[in-house]
Amino acid sequence: MALTWPEKPTLIGTRITRLDGLAKASGKAKYPSDMLPEGTLFAVMLYSPHAHAKIKKLDISTAQSMPGVKGVVAIAQEGATLRYHGDDIAAVAAVTEEQARDAVRAIKIEYEVLPHVVTEAQAMAPGAPEIVKGGNVRKGRSQDNGKTGEAFAKAEVVVEGKYSLPVITHVCLEPHGLTAKWETADKLTVWSSTQAVQVVAQELADSFQIPVANITVLTEVMGGGFGSKFGADVWGRTAAELAKSTGKPVKLFLDRVQEHLAAGNRPSAAGTIKLGATKDGKLVGLIADTHGTGGSRGGSNFPLPYVYDVPASSRVHSEVFVNGGGARAMRAPGHPQGCALMEAAMDDLAEKLGVDPIEFRLKNLKPDDFHTPIYEAEVKIGADLIGWREKRKPRGQNGDGPIRRGFGLALHQWGGGGTLDKKVSCTISADGTVELKSATQDIGTAARTVLAIIAAEVLGLKPTDVISNIGNSTFPPGQASGGSTTTPSMAPPCLDAATKARDALFAKIAPALGATPADLSLQGGKLLIQGKPSISWKEACRKLGTASVSEIGSAVEGLASTGVGGCQFAEVTVDVETGVVRVKKIVAVQDSGLIIDRLTWDSQVYGGVIMGLNYGLFEERIMDPGTGVMLNPDMELYKLAGASDIPEIVIHAYEPDEQKARGVIGIGEPPTIATAAAIGNAVSNAIGVRVTEWPMTPRNVLNALAAASKEGKA
């Protein structure tokens, strides 16, 4: 019989607290950055103070002779070019961290400072210094679908707008880094703050040319990654190198400044979008000229058109190179940008057409997409929850007082889904212990708990009866925590492993019970024979004698799927005198297939919304065009919401029975996508003019109002 999710689960879909929650809340959980094996040296990085420079002289000799210093490595060599403020130069390992910091300061460097471009405006300006061969702006191939010329000839209403979103950084609270300890000359253990233990192991195996089996990467818990912690990174390899040369464990974690500068960012997005429709509100075409910067290596593209059915579109995206830290995947890469630009243009077009933004969107969903009826249902739920029909007024009709209230919405989509090559092992011992193992890790999504819930469901136990062992690269292959793929990749093999282990247990103990395996079942911590409770789980396992059963589970088709969507609504107030935007309420309606743990599902959705709220209101990497340095690489001026900034958030899981039948899909990313877009639309609704630049800061709001009043619009 094909493996399926239990039809009447007792645990799956309920609210179950995390297995490691109390350890985290009482300070007992040890994070990679907490690990201090005996004799550990502290390593500190030296990074570029310049946006663009050549190293003329690099002298580490003084640093080497400083008190406590055990090792110094130059990462960049004389003659090398530093490409951004924060680029890696060298690292020092010393007995105390204070000594390591002193030694880093004693590294003598002569720079030849080169001209820089750190903002897109600088990079794109005529005559700008070329920081990459071939020019700072690289135009991509045009992505065309249909004939936009003909389409726009049919268009009766057209809007053309310019919108932009800044570069933002991940700000994982636990910095990037690892502690490395060589057990022997070719055996390495590292405690790494990573969302991919096996990727880190492979990367280190490659750089030290040792078998990956000789490397153990441990990540019991980790303090956030959001897409920026897939690899060992330069600093991780450097720590391992210093550990090798000093013969001591070495701990190297970035400081907060370098976290912002070098540990990744979400690229910016900007562009001119022209969108046309017929009078009855059907989209006919889109022409977009967009650009963005992913630093000195690119990677700023994003999906456009987004969500909606656009019969003809033509789009060119240009990559702008700047002297800035490189882009890395960040929670739903590309989607928050594509969503914001598309949804802003959609809203502006609905406005010009004079139709309700909800109606306009519903009219332009893809007719043959399985997701269209889901969106239709979700939008209806969301509109009710925010009070759209009663409270929302058309754009600009929100009174004359200084405080204006506005409502906005946006739709999003995401893939999720699992890979088919991951494994989980399940071992049942004679003492009743159940142990799961897989080389996946928990980025905060409760991976450990999710696996335990599944095994407990199958075995009729409580999740706390299951030992859920993850975060070790030597365990059976596990999924990297990214792309909302962890749960859909790991849940099916876990179900398979627990089911196989249960069947193996039944096969072994049935004879001793005078029953056949088919007579046996498990429920509420008891073994049932032909449906009647007989002995406890522990007694049943004892019948294994000294043996144990151990099974490896693999992915099974049909237990996971892909493709989710959702909508979000925002209610804001804007003070038109100060430009201050306050978000009052956000409604998020989201489908995600089968939900394993409703409690942690809720947390993910709340968290996604709040990350989106930060994107919508506060976050931006601010580069100083004059000096080329980042002006806010801290947590003071790089603004993130605190407790008082959190509005009322209403979340709704769209989960009729057919959603459960889809299997597990993954929820980490989708709920962060539409928030900034919805907030932007709500602000425009409140004040009557489009704020074209995110975040919705007082400056950007006041600029928009000033520009509109110059044009006589407001």
Place this chain on the structure above:
Amino acid sequence: MRKHDPKNGDEPGGPSRRDFLRGSGLAAASAVLTGTAATALDEAKAAEEGPKVLSGEVEITLKINGEDRKTTVEPRSTLLDTLRNRLDVTGPKRVCDRASCGACTVIADGDPVYSCTTLAVTCEGKKIETLEGFETGEHGVPHAFHQNDALMCGYCTPGFVTACKALLDKNPNPTLDEVRRGLDGNICRCGTYVGVLQAALDAAKAMKGA
């Protein structure tokens, strides 16, 4: 450094620290200035007692969670680094290292302080509490955080739990607004605030049952 001045309090309805940082809460300036004045007075008093010059390696004893812990620090060593790097007390986390995020919060003589900007040598003789010493049963703050899933990656959690405990020790019956203000010196990147606020309210109830 001091998040809640016991004398002036973080009055409900007052502006939050983060409002002030954004420059959108002018009224906050007065609260901050009063805090600064209090600190200045403390410093003046210390000066009267005569300066003590410390340099090189200094042996100190810190009373952490009721236990005397001896270690060697430099005068510039922060309390946070001393706890984490020298005493293996790793509950408090280093995140911003600059008094902006709250992850390193510990309770010193009853007040929550950012240990990343507190020098270890100034803590001799003080009662330092870190969350490792908190009651983990049903009547404790950690339990309420666990039950409300008020943590995801959990890296900000020690700071939130500690700030919450300090708040409830002073104000056992906080309103939601007071909880928000009491925790405004802490930042969570995963966005677990909804659970955190509920956990604080639940913990207030549970602690009374203790």
